[in-house]
Amino acid sequence: MVKKRKELVPTPKSKFYNVRCPDCGNTQTIFSHASTYVRCFVCNRLLAAPTGGKARIEGKKVSEFG
Numbered sequence: 001m002v003k004k005r006k007e008l009v010p011t012p013k014s015k016f017y018n019v020r021c022p023d024c025g026n027t028q029t030i031f032s033h034a035s036t037y038v039r040c041f042v043c044n045r046l047l048a049a050p051t052g053g054k055a056r057i058e059g060k061k062v063s064e065f066g
């Protein structure tokens with residue numbers, strides 16, 4: 001039986017993601033609600049795109065924290 005339910009909070013909690021670039025394998029930290037386009041430091045591939053809320057992660061999310 002599942003007793004705990006995840007609360008659906010209207011205001012999203014911000015986090016940080018470690019995102020791996022699918023092109024070069026570089027891993028970098030991206031704010032979950034990034035309001036600008038985030039590109040890979042190494043190869044300049046787009047890793048996160050702003051959506052007005054939670055950023056759309058374009059790479060492989062390896063972990064999250066914060």
Ligand SMILES: [Zn+2]
Binds near residue numbers: 021022024025040045
């Ligand atoms: Zn890259």
